[in-house]
Each structure stands twice: as structure tokens, then as C-alpha cells.
Amino acid sequence: MVSTNSLYGRLDDPARDAGYVDPPPRKGFFTDTSVCIGCKACEVACKEWNAVPEDGIDLLGLSYDNTGGLGADSWRAVAFIEQSRPAVDRLQQDTAAAGFDAFAEAARLGTGVPGGHPVAERAYQNSSHGGCGGSGGGCGSASAAAPAAKDTGGQFLGMPGMLAPAPLPDRDGRQDVRWLMMSNVCKHCTHAACLDVCPTGALFRTEFGTVVVQQDVCNGCGYCVSACPYGVIDKREDDGRAWKCTLCYDRLGEDETPACAKACPTESIQFGDLDELRERAERRRQQLHDVGVTEARLYGEDPDDGVGGDGAFFLLLDEPEVYGLPPDPVVTTRDLPSMYKHMAAAAGFMVLGTLAAALGRRA
Incomplete structure (x- = not known):
């Protein structure tokens, strides 16, 4: 049933608002x-499962x-942003040194494993206890990386056990990257x-709360x-129709995980009930804040935001x-009633x- 908040405002169940009588929990x-390592496995899996055509082999120099970004032929796009920053505090460096080999652990841990835990949470538990305990095994490359973290001033990249090199200082005297x-x-x-x-x-x-394009319509x-406030949806040049991510609607109907989340080796992409x-x-x-990564923030999770x-x-x-994300997105149809x-x-x-x-005139 259409509600007064169908165009703007808090809406707890968009599928029910769309007319579904007893929809399943919203997925997302x-x-x-x-913990993203930029491997682009998600991009490849998305293209393979959805038969998304190749979008050209262009060396953008970025x-x-x-x-480059999302488009009709790129439903997933992994951005690489390089930053030179002042050295982080010792707490953050020690956190990296106390991490583990996420590649090895990803094969044994994860939300897809019965009784498993997200890889990021297990990394936090390891660093919190100052060691490499737990059922996941040894620290792998992280223990070897510990001296490098202290000797070269390497910076914690979020990915446990992955440390940046220490290049020559830039024009502002900053060395860490x-x-x-x-x-x-x-x-x-x-x-x-x-x-x-x-x-x-x-x-x-859809009944899962996702938004899908029917190309035949x-x-x-x-x-x-x-209309899209994020610049996501795009038209394909050869046929003029609009294309975008479907959150693997066909897989959801079979109770399967979307291809990109299934392929992600570090569980940077997590799928489930919203x-x-x-x-x-x-x-x-909160875990990241507790270890000194105070710049960590959530984006798009607030049901009271502009979309x-x-x-x-x-x-x-x-x-x-x-x-490349808008700081305060607002649905562009918000003012339609007015x-x-x-x-x-x-x-x-x-x-x-x-x-x-x-x-x-008559008068």
C-alpha cells in the first residue's frame, strides 16, 4: 500500500510499500x-554471471x-585512490602488525561458512588480543610484516597484514602512502x-526491496x-536501453548469494538481510574507532537520510x-508533490x- 512517505522520508519496508503483501526480509x-584489496574479482564475477559486455580496454592513467566508474557495461567498479598522509600513530601500526594473513583465513572463515565470522571481525579479535590465537591458525605474512611496520613507518591500509611502502617524501614532507x-x-x-x-x-x-530494470520494457x-543522485544507471550505446546492477535478482530467487559477494576473497562485500x-x-x-582509525564512517546506512x-x-x-560519492544525496523526486x-x-x-x-468583455 502506498504511504505518505513513498517519495521521501523514512520508509521501513519499500517492498510492502510497492504492493507486496508478505515480502521476505530486505536484502542488501x-x-x-x-578490507578491500582492489583485486576486482567482483567486477569479473558480475560480468560473467550477468553476461555484461566488455567496456573497452582503456588505460586511464588513474x-x-x-x-573508471559505473556504467551500462560496468555494474561494479573498484576505485583506487592513492593518498600521501602524515605518519599514523603507533597504535594503528601495532594493529596492522597484530593482524593475520587474510588470504589464508578467507578460505576457512566467513559468513558463508556455518558458524563462521566475517574476516574483518576475526582480524579485530586477533589484534585486540595482541596475538594470533583463535581457530584460524597462524598469522601468516602478518608476523613477518611486523618489523616492517616499525622500521619503515608503513601505514595500516585496513587490510590486515598489508602494509604500504615508504617512498621518498613528497613536496609537503609526507612520506607514508x-x-x-x-x-x-x-x-x-x-x-x-x-x-x-x-x-x-x-x-x-522487487520483493527483496531491490530495484531492477526490465530491458524488454x-x-x-x-x-x-x-534522476539518479549517484550517477549509477546508464544507457548502453549500441541499443539505447538503461542497464545497472540487479543485485543478482535471479540468484536471490534461488536463495543464492550475488556473484560479486560470492567472489570477494576478503569479504569486503557482504550480503544478507539489510x-x-x-x-x-x-x-x-566501532572496532576501527577503538584501535585509532577514527576516520572510519558509514555511508548510506541511515534510513533517515535524503534517500x-x-x-x-x-x-x-x-x-x-x-x-566520488555525493556527501548528502537527496532523492531527486522529493519535491514532486509540491x-x-x-x-x-x-x-x-x-x-x-x-x-x-x-x-x-461581456460587461
């Missing part, structure tokens, strides 16, 4: 950028990222402007492209603008004016 993504990596994707907004403006019904809300008008993911994300944010909260949200290690009221009022005044003019 939580992307923890602090760090190691040659995807870190890479911020983030796998970007469609946000599957609670208030999806692309869906609101679609004139053919090609975009629809899309007429290529492009209204959705300009409410549980939000709780998990808040725990992870009603995102179905795909992120933990970031810097300002959203650094990752606009229609003003249009109706203007039309009414025009009719009244015309009638007054006609009556004045």
Missing part, C-alpha cells in the same frame, strides 16, 4: 572498504583503476528516483539516468567525496484569469 550489500579501494555499485535506494520517473514501468521494486528515454548488515557495520565502525537509506551501503576511511501542487495552482489561476477576462 555492506561493503567494508577497509592509479591502477582502468574501469595508503591506497583507498572501494567496490562501487548501485545503491538500490529506499526512495529510488530512477523508478519514480520511469514512464514505462521498466524499473520496478525500457524505451531508452533516459529519464532514469538524469537490518543485520547495518548492525554488523556499526560494530565494525531513505541505501540497500547497498559502505564503510569508508575518508570523506565520501574522496571516493511541484504538482504549484502547477495545479498556476493552472487554476490561469483558468480564473481567462474567465474573468471573458466576463469583463
Whole structure:
């Protein structure tokens, strides 16, 4: 049933608002950028499963990222951001040194394993206890990396056991370098402007709360492209239709994990019930704050924000603008009711004016 908050404001169950009588729990993504290693396995898995065509082999000269951004032929895009920063405090360096080999642990731990734990949480437990205990085995490369962290001033990159090199100082005297990596994707907004403006019904809300494009209904008008506050949805040049991430709607129907989350080796991309993911994300944010990574913040998780909260949200290690994300996104159809009221009022005044003019002539 359509509610008063169908276009803007808090909306706890968009699937029910769309007309589903008894929808399943809303599904979504939580992307923890602090453990993203930029392998782009998510991009490859997305293209393979969804038969997304290749988008050209272009050397963009932007760090190691040659995807460039989201588009009709890139439903996942891993951004590489290189930063030179002042040396971090010793607490953060010690946290890195107390980590573990995430590549080895990812084969044994994870939300996909019965009774398993997210890799990031196990890393935190290891560092909190100052050692490499637990069922996951030894620290692997992390123990060998510990001296490097202290001798070279390497910086904690979020990925346990992964340390940046110490290059020559830059013009500002800063020596430490870190890479911020983030796998970007469609946000599957609670208030999806692309869906609101679609004139053919090609975009629809699924029972899982996600937003999907039906290509056989899309007429290529492009209204959705300009309506998206994140610049996600795009038209494919060869056929003019709109394409974007479906959160693997076909896999959800079979109770399967989306391809990108399934392929992620470090569980940077986590899939599940949205409410549980939000709780998990808040725990992870607090964990990072506890070890001195105070710049860690959540993005898109707030159901009271300008889009009603995102179905795909992120933990970031810097300002959203650094990752190419809008700092305060607002659904572009928010003011439609007010606009229609003003249009109706203007039309009414025009009719009244015309009638007054006609009556004045008769008099």
C-alpha cells in the first residue's frame, strides 16, 4: 500500500510499500572498504554471471583503476585512490602488525561458512588480543610484516597484514602512502528516483526491496539516468536501453548469494538481510574507532537520510567525496508533490484569469 512517505522520508519496508503483501526480509550489500584489496574479482564475477559486455580496454592513467566508474557495461567498479598522509600513530601500526594473513583465513572463515565470522571481525579479535590465537591458525605474512611496520613507518591500509611502502617524501614532507579501494555499485535506494520517473514501468521494486530494470520494457528515454543522485544507471550505446546492477535478482530467487559477494576473497562485500548488515557495520565502525582509525564512517546506512537509506551501503576511511560519492544525496523526486501542487495552482489561476477576462468583455 502506498504511504505518505513513498517519495521521501523514512520508509521501513519499500517492498510492502510497492504492493507486496508478505515480502521476505530486505536484502542488501555492506561493503567494508577497509578490507578491500582492489583485486576486482567482483567486477569479473558480475560480468560473467550477468553476461555484461566488455567496456573497452582503456588505460586511464588513474592509479591502477582502468574501469573508471559505473556504467551500462560496468555494474561494479573498484576505485583506487592513492593518498600521501602524515605518519599514523603507533597504535594503528601495532594493529596492522597484530593482524593475520587474510588470504589464508578467507578460505576457512566467513559468513558463508556455518558458524563462521566475517574476516574483518576475526582480524579485530586477533589484534585486540595482541596475538594470533583463535581457530584460524597462524598469522601468516602478518608476523613477518611486523618489523616492517616499525622500521619503515608503513601505514595500516585496513587490510590486515598489508602494509604500504615508504617512498621518498613528497613536496609537503609526507612520506607514508595508503591506497583507498572501494567496490562501487548501485545503491538500490529506499526512495529510488530512477523508478519514480520511469514512464514505462521498466524499473520496478522487487520483493527483496531491490530495484531492477526490465530491458524488454525500457524505451531508452533516459529519464532514469538524469534522476539518479549517484550517477549509477546508464544507457548502453549500441541499443539505447538503461542497464545497472540487479543485485543478482535471479540468484536471490534461488536463495543464492550475488556473484560479486560470492567472489570477494576478503569479504569486503557482504550480503544478507539489510537490518543485520547495518548492525554488523556499526560494530565494525566501532572496532576501527577503538584501535585509532577514527576516520572510519558509514555511508548510506541511515534510513533517515535524503534517500531513505541505501540497500547497498559502505564503510569508508575518508570523506565520501574522496571516493566520488555525493556527501548528502537527496532523492531527486522529493519535491514532486509540491511541484504538482504549484502547477495545479498556476493552472487554476490561469483558468480564473481567462474567465474573468471573458466576463469583463461581456460587461
